[in-house]
Amino acid sequence: MGSTNLWDAEWDLPLEMASALIYSQFPQLSSKRIRRLDHGWDNTVYLVGNEYVFRFPRRQVAVSLLEMEGRILPKLADRISIPYSKPVFHGVGNQEYPSPFLGYTYLPGKFPIGLTDEHRCLSISALARFLKGLHAFPVQDAEENGAPHDHRNLTDIASRKEKMLTFLSDLRGHIREEDYRQIEAYLQSLTIDRVEPKEVFLHGDLHFKNMLVDESGQIAGIIDWGDMNIGHPACDLSVAYNFVPPGGREAFFKEYGEVDEETHILARLIAVYIPMLILLQAVTDHNAEIAEEAKANIRRALVDE
Structure with a gap:
């Protein structure tokens, strides 16, 4: 793999700097402890007390996405059925850290890592209803609030296939030979x-690191909405392949609504593509737990009903 990755940060934000920005702009939070939670491709995440999560862009490209979140997320409250983080604090940058940032209500839960098929089946109906409601959000409203149109050209299967073959070559030493084949x-x-x-309003990055489950393994929250866009529903419906067990897909689409064959093809492709990217990052970060879950997601997506 090359030395420059899609997830490399342009801005490093240590705990001390994040704390100074939060405490100076929101003094009502000054008595609360701040600790680093995680980072994704676009944002570094800090937990403030046990009540709020602050997301700070790591790259310039993420700034407009964060601003879009601040405008659109409040509009979803009456439309979707799974809890999500709502923005309540709008911060501004300074000379040391030039980007705006957002603080959200904290959602308890954990990533759906290592769940059994039985646990996954508990969330089929909730996920299908969630996406049915989300995809019904008015496209015009999303456009007016800055949602881009298919900015990743997801409908181009040939181009994505080429990328995935390159990813596969990079991963050869990190996966089993049978998985490679x-x-x-x-x-x-x-x-x-x-x-x-096709054009519907999308979460745009729906995978196991942006989903939370409770102690019983049921879906409890959807996080990281920075890739919201208008595009093909298959982008989000990929969860029907890499999260939902093969035997549960019929029930998922019965609840969500039937889709055409092209949508199934693209949904499965994205269901393999996203975990491959997550696996590449996990290898770079030496995160064995995330790497194993990504591999399991890929295997699940490739199993037919």
């Missing part, structure tokens, strides 16, 4: 180059 065979079996565009 299965992924390679799947990609080579794709004969469609592009699917017809």
Whole structure:
């Protein structure tokens, strides 16, 4: 892998700097402890007390996305059925850290890592209803509040297939040979180059690191909305392949609504693509737990009903 990755940060934000920004702009939080939670491609995340999460962009490209979150997320409250982090603090940058940042209500829960198929099936109906409601959000309203149109060109299967073959080569030393062969065979079996565009409002980055479950393993929250956009529903419906067990997909689409064959093809492709990227980052970060879950997501996505 090259030395420059998609997830490399442009701005490093240590705990001391994050604390200074939060405490100076929101003095009502000054008695609360701040600790670093995690980082994704676009944001560094800090927990303030046990009540709020603050997200700070790590890259310039994430700034407009964060600002869009501040405008659109409050509008979703009456439309979706799964809890999500609502922005309540709007911070501004300074000379040391030039970006705006947001503070959200904290959602308790943990990533859905290592769940059994039985646990996953508990969330099928809730996930399907959530996406049905989200995808019904008015496209015009999303446009007016800054949501981009398919900025990642997700409908171009041929181009994505090329990228994934490169990813697969990079991962060869980090996955089992049988997994390598299965992924390679799947990609080579794709004969469609592009699917017809569709336009719905999307979360845009729905995977296991942006989902929370409670102690019983049921879905309890959806986080990290920075990739909201208008595009093909298959982008979000990928969870029907990499989260939902194969035997539960029929029930998922019965609740969500039937979709055409192209949507199924693209949903499965994204269901493999996103965990491959997560796996690449996990290898870089030496995060064995995330790496194993990403591999499990890929295997699940490639299993037919």
